[in-house]
Amino acid sequence: MPMALANKIAAGEVVQRPASVVKELIENALDAGASTVHVVVRKAGSELIQVTDDGCGMNPDDAERCFQRHATSKIRTARDLERIHTLGFRGEALASVSSVAQVELKTARRGDDAGTRVRIDGGDEPIVEPAAPMAGTSVAVRNLFYNVPARRSFLKSPQTELGHILDTVQVMALANPGVAFRVEHDGHELLDVPVAGQRGLEAVARRTEQMFSFGAADGFTRVEEKTSYLAVRGLLGSPDEVRKTRGYQYLFVNGRHVSHRYLEHAVLSAYEYLVPDGTYPFFALFLDIDPRHVDVNVHPQKAEVKFDDERGVYGMLKAVVGRALGMSYRTPDEKSADQSAGLNLDLGRFGFEDPGSSGENAPGGKAPSRFDRGRLREPRGDWSGRLSRTLYEGESLERDAAGEDPSSLLASDATADRVEPREDISEEELLWQLHDAWILTQIRSGLIIIDQQAAHERVLYEKALHALEDGFGLSQQLLFPRTIEFTASDLELLKELLPDLRSLGFDVEPFGGRSVVVRGVPADIRAGDERSVLDGIVDQYREFERVERLEGRENLARSVARKSAIKAGTRLTHAEMRSLIDQLFQCSRPYVGPGGKPTIVKLSVDELRRRFDRKR
Ligand code: ADP
Numbered sequence: 384m385p386m387a388l389a390n391k392i393a394a395g396e397v398v399q400r401p402a403s404v405v406k407e408l409i410e411n412a413l414d415a416g417a418s419t420v421h422v423v424v425r426k427a428g429s430e431l432i433q434v435t436d437d438g439c440g441m442n443p444d445d446a447e448r449c450f451q452r453h454a455t456s457k458i459r460t461a462r463d464l465e466r467i468h469t470l471g472f473r474g475e476a477l478a479s480v481s482s483v484a485q486v487e488l489k490t491a492r493r494g495d496d497a498g499t500r501v502r503i504d505g506g507d508e509p510i511v512e513p514a515a516p517m518a519g520t521s522v523a524v525r526n527l528f529y530n531v532p533a534r535r536s537f538l539k540s541p542q543t544e545l546g547h548i549l550d551t552v553q554v555m556a557l558a559n560p561g562v563a564f565r566v567e568h569d570g571h572e573l574l575d576v577p578v579a580g581q582r583g584l585e586a587v588a589r590r591t592e593q594m595f596s597f598g599a600a601d602g603f604t605r606v607e608e609k610t611s612y613l614a615v616r617g618l619l620g621s622p623d624e625v626r627k628t629r630g631y632q633y634l635f636v637n638g639r640h641v642s643h644r645y646l647e648h649a650v651l652s653a654y655e656y657l658v659p660d661g662t663y664p665f666f667a668l669f670l671d672i673d674p675r676h677v678d679v680n681v682h683p684q685k686a687e688v689k690f691d692d693e694r695g696v697y698g699m700l701k702a703v704v705g706r707a708l709g710m711s712y713r714t715p716d717e718k719s720a721d722q723s724a725g726l727n728l729d730l731g732r733f734g735f736e737d738p739g740s741s742g743e744n745a746p747g748g749k750a751p752s753r754f755d756r757g758r759l760r761e762p763r764g765d766w767s768g769r770l771s772r773t774l775y776e777g778e779s780l781e782r783d784a785a786g787e788d789p790s791s792l793l794a795s796d797a798t799a800d801r802v803e804p805r806e807d808i809s810e811e812e813l814l815w816q817l818h819d820a821w822i823l824t825q826i827r828s829g830l831i832i833i834d835q836q837a838a839h840e841r842v843l844y845e846k847a848l849h850a851l852e853d854g855f856g857l858s859q860q861l862l863f864p865r866t867i868e869f870t871a872s873d874l875e876l877l878k879e880l881l882p883d884l885r886s887l888g889f890d891v892e893p894f895g896g897r898s899v900v901v902r903g904v905p906a907d908i909r910a911g912d913e914r915s916v917l918d919g920i921v922d923q924y925r926e927f928e929r930v931e932r933l934e935g936r937e938n939l940a941r942s943v944a945r946k947s948a949i950k951a952g953t954r955l956t957h958a959e960m961r962s963l964i965d966q967l968f969q970c971s972r973p974y975v976g977p978g979g980k981p982t983i984v985k986l987s988v989d990e991l992r993r994r995f996d997r998k999r
């Protein structure tokens with residue numbers, strides 16, 4: 384294959400848009416040890432992208448050679464590949480860029496008498512000339528894709544492309560607070576951040592402050608932990624400053640920005656009870672790991688990495704973040720507070736030692752409810768009649784308890800007939816919501832407590848299974864169809880699930896590249912969540928796959944239930960409680976959640992008597 388053609392093909396992978404050029408050029412500047420990086424862009428990068436650095440520079444030979452494919456100064460032996468510390472390593476970037484643009488490189492090492500200028504047009508032979516001395520390197524890329532019209536026409540609007548460029552610079556600036564960055568577009572300065580400090584989290588905090596409107600440096604929770612396998616350090620944004628998109632979540636592995644849905648999920652799940660569903664906190668986390676345990680060579684733009692122990696990394700990240708958040712968002716008072724007060728949200732597994740005080744007191748514990756009340760409001764049929772048939776008589780309770788509920792808490796007992804529930808109280812008074820998480824109601828033989836989240840998950844899970852079987856789930860069309868970009872692997876998963884997702888009521892289609900367009904979602908999805916729920920389901924599916932080894936429709940139904948159910952912390956009206964109970968008892972297995980945990984706990988009159996030490 385002629386070299387120019389090979390480069391053009393490689394360019395298709397490495398250089399997708401102006402921002403990819405910016406990324407590669409800045410990486411080279413950083414690898415060269417620059418302490419200032421100056422980016423000049425014209426016409427959102429389609430006319431000019433120029434990156435100037437004050438790094439080590441090149442001698443004339445290297446300057447000529449660096450455009451050859453696989454010309455890298457960073458990897459010499461196969462062993463080097465196992466311990467990559469630089470950002471570049473494939474020697475592909477400059478060769479690729481120069482095959483799809485007109486490139487001019489000027490470079491000199493500090494103290495050289497003269498510099499070198501190399502010009503190369505769309506993969507032609509380079510023209511090398513001496514140039515004025517300088518300290519560092521400047522690469523100008525003009526008329527990107529001028530010789531690949533298809534790709535040029537594929538570019539999005541200038542605002543979008545410029546947005547990508549800025550995102551790219553911000554990510555690199557965040558990871559390199561010791562380097563000053565400047566970006567200019569069509570003569571306007573868009574970013575100018577001086578050196579924020581050499582190393583350490585304080586430098587990162589200052590850099591974050593320099594760049595973003597949110598997050599005063601003292602509002603961040605610091606994370607710094609280390610095991611023999613992995614070191615994690617970084618900043619966690621306050622749960623009070625969440626946003627609606629994932630845009631401000633930064634994960635770096637050995638200094639390289641990566642998108643890793645699974646690990647992002649680990650961080651988010653540690654925030655789980657602190658932030659409302661469908662909102663995302665800021666975080667910037669730097670993972671350092673022996674390069675032998677991580678493969679950075681799985682993605683053309685090096686945006687994805689693979690760990691040899693992904694589950695281990697997930698677990699550690701979640702625990703470390705949970706612990707840090709636990710220390711930040713609970714005062715010493717709360718820690719010693721009465722263990723029985725507040726919600727027990729099982730925060731222990733995230734490293735919160737004391738689950739007792741989390742619900743009421745944690746900031747965000749009282750998160751605004753995004754649950755669409757309309758959807759549960761219409762009770763179907765006579766709930767109290769059904770409830771009495773099901774519970775008062777204790778019949779199906781016994782059947783179910785014997786068959787399914789190992790705790791046998793629900794078994795009816797001999798006292799069932801001895802205490803008559805009061806007939807004179809209204810339905811409303813019979814239902815009571817405790818701590819916005821449990822529904823309490825009286826039954827003939829005592830009291831039942833329904834876990835609203837588990838109950839709703841059971842309802843949605845069975846609905847999903849039916850929809851998957853019938854191939855017909857109700858769909859609501861979105862007013863504004865949404866495109867979501869997935870990682871390559873998530874996209875593959877999504878494609879696999881597509882027929883089933885359609886059965887559930889998702890109107891989804893691949894949309895070119897790694898994005899899909901969502902036009903409709905199942906009718907049960909909560910209002911406000913329509914746009915984010917699909918990513919959530921894919922994340923959840925992956926997690927169930929890895930953690931519980933669930934597959935296919937079972938996994939999908941459970942993921943949908945988990946992602947769309949009302950959560951603990953959601954206040955319900957009486958009508959909603961009624962409707963939930965009604966729907967729960969229409970299920971084939973109302974007493975257990977989809978994962979096997981109980982939905983209902985019963986406290987019998989007998990047990991109450993025993994507890995109060997009464998003989999009658
Ligand atoms: P890679 O970064 O994978 O090595 P590139 O094609 O990006 O491949 O760059 C090729 C080589 O050119 C690098 O290995 C480096 O030696 C040299 N180089 C590129 N940009 C710079 C720069 N800004 N300063 C110094 N050397 C550079």
Ligand code: MG
Nearest residue numbers: 410411471476
């Ligand atoms: Mg490079």
